[in-house]
Amino acid sequence: MIPYLVVKALHVACVLLFVGGLFSQAFAVAAGQRGDAGITALVSTWDRRVTVPAILAVWLTGAAIAAEGAWFASPWLWAKLTLVVALTGLHGIQSGRLRRLRRGDPPPAAMRASHTAAFIAASVTIIALLVVLKPF
Template sequence: MTGFLGLAYPWLKAAHVIFVIFWMAGLFILPRYLVHHQEGLAIDGEPERWIEREGKLRRMILTPSLIVVWVLGLVLAANLGLFEGQGGLGWLHAKLLLVLLLSGYHGWAVGYARKLNARKPTLSSKQLRMINEVPAIAVSLIVILAIVKPF
C-alpha cells in the first residue's frame, strides 16, 4: 500500500524500522544501567558516572529515536487510512496501544533514573531486573502485530 506517500512509502517505512531499532537498543540498555546505578549508590563516584551515561543515552539515542518513531509511525498510519476509519486495521490499533504503553515505560525509566540521581530508589535490584524484560515482551508483540496482522 502506497497511499498518499506514493514512492516515498517504503523509504519512510525503512526509516521507521531503523529508528525503532535505535529506540529499542536504548530501551534494552537503560534499565540495565539503572540496575548498575542502583547497586553502585554506596560506592564513591559511581553514581555520578551512571548519571552521565544515562544522560548521554537519553539525549543521544532514546529521546530523538522516540520522537522519530512516533512521527514516522503516525505518518505511515495515516497513509494506511487509520484516521479516515479504514477497515481491517485492528492490528494497527493494538500495535499503537502497545507503542503507547512502551512510551510510558520509557518515561517511567527516565523518571526512575531521576530518583536514583536523588539517591531515592524505590525498587529492589531484583524488581528492576524483572522490569528489564518489559521492552522485549512489548517489541515481540509489536513485531507480530505488524508482520502477521492477525486482525
C-alpha cells in the same frame, strides 16, 4: 513527498534505537540502584541525545505510515499502539528513576531489570507479529 519505503526504513531504524535505549535504561537503573553512578550518567546522556529523538521519530514516521496505509481503523494497529504507549510510558518511568539516581536521591523501589527486559522483549515481539501478520 518522501517515498514510503524511506519513511518505513527510518521508522524501523528509530524503533531499533528506541528499543536499545529502553534495554540500556533498564540495566542502568539496576546499576544505579547498586551505586554505579558512571553507568547512570552515561545512559542518561545517551537517552537525551539518541533515545528521545528516536522516540519522537518513531511516533511521527509511524503516524505517516499508518495514514499512508489507511490503517487507523484496523484493530491490529490499535493493539500495537497500546503496546507502544506502554513502552513510551516505561521510558518515562525509567528516565525519572535515572534522573533521581543521578541527583543522589535514595534508590527508588526495586524495579527488577530482568522483569523490565522481559516486558520490553515480549512487547516488541508481539508488535512485530502484529505488524507483519496483521491478524485482525
